Amino acid sequence: MNNLPAQLKQLRAKRAVTQDQVADAIQVSGSLIAAFETNRLIPKPDTAKALDGYFETGEEVQKAASEARKNRRPAPSWFLPWEKVEETASTLRYFQGTLIPGLLQTEAYAREVFARTGLHTDEKVASEVALRMERQAAILDREDRPTFIFILDAATLHCGPPEIAKEQLLHLADVGARPNIFIHVVPAYAALHGGRSGSISLANIEGGSMVGLLEDFFEDRVEVEPARVSSMDRLWHAIAAVALPCDQSRDLILRLVDDHDDSAADLA
Incomplete structure (x- = not known):
């Protein structure tokens, strides 16, 4: 099971920031953060690294994203x-x-x-x-x-x-x-x-x-x-x-x- 969406929501709640604030911090769109949190997309390696940097979580997001990519079926066309x-x-x-x-x-x-x-x-x-x-x-x-x-x-x-x-x-x-x-x-x-x-x-x-x-x-x-x-x-x-x-x-x-x-x- 992919726990990354819940993990990202918890990290954001702990810091008390919005999706748009996270997006601004790592220079992506708010809709992209929303897609991560609703399991519609998985962060690419560079984005996952930026999220770890923002949340100060070492490599947690990167590891979770890597695992999610391994287990995920191809996205519907x-x-x-x-x-x-x-x-x-x-x-x-x-x-x-x-x-x-x-x-x-x-x-x-x-x-x-x-x-x-x-x-x-x-x-x-x-x-x-x-x-x-x-x-x-x-x-x-x-x-x-x-x-x-x-x-x-x-x-x-x-x-x-x-x-x-x-x-x-x-x-x-x-x-x-x-x-x-x-x-x-x-x-x-x-x-x-x-x-x-x-x-x-x-x-x-x-x-x-x-x-x-x-x-x-x-x-x-x-x-x-x-x-x-x-x-x-x-x-x-x-x-x-x-x-x-x-x-x-x-x-x-x-x-x-x-x-x-x-x-x-x-x-x-």
Whole structure:
């Protein structure tokens, strides 16, 4: 049995502090402390260490958290936010029809995307770009690297100012050379295809189950309802059926790089 939630509640009561006060002290959110105390989440090692430091409990919380992780069944997929899914999935698949996926964006491209919304201050743009770069490093460079399959509509390869677009194309070719990352392009001549209805993100997680990500203008939602995820999976395969193989996709990307060089030469 996991006694960690009760232990954390007792420690907090003994110190006579609120969840938000504990959260402020170790620089996390109050909702995260609440999740620990209701057994919805187990503190990661660095957070458990911070809790021990705050409560002056040596390694008690760390040991209890370690034991809880050993005994706990995998968390139900409906509970996991997409960030957690990306940190643990064995396979991740994405389709984007309008923009380069966030995990593949260069810093300059990401900055342009956030700046062009017209919704952010310069400070907010800088913050969002930093978070995106941090996420890329955390997911793409995981120790237990998953398989990534990206499908991009050809239209995404033509977005952005020429100097940013060229750098972005070269980055796609570079990242796509990694053995666990596969980048496919749906050519323009594919015309109408299932992906015209929106982006798709799918992940295979521990236990063999699959979850999806539904995105809209304001927020993203992890989708776990089997029928809906199955429909997303079928749609993804329909798009994959009209996409170019990886080597042909890479050739297309590099031809576009050459086109940028030719255009620059013409203007010289």
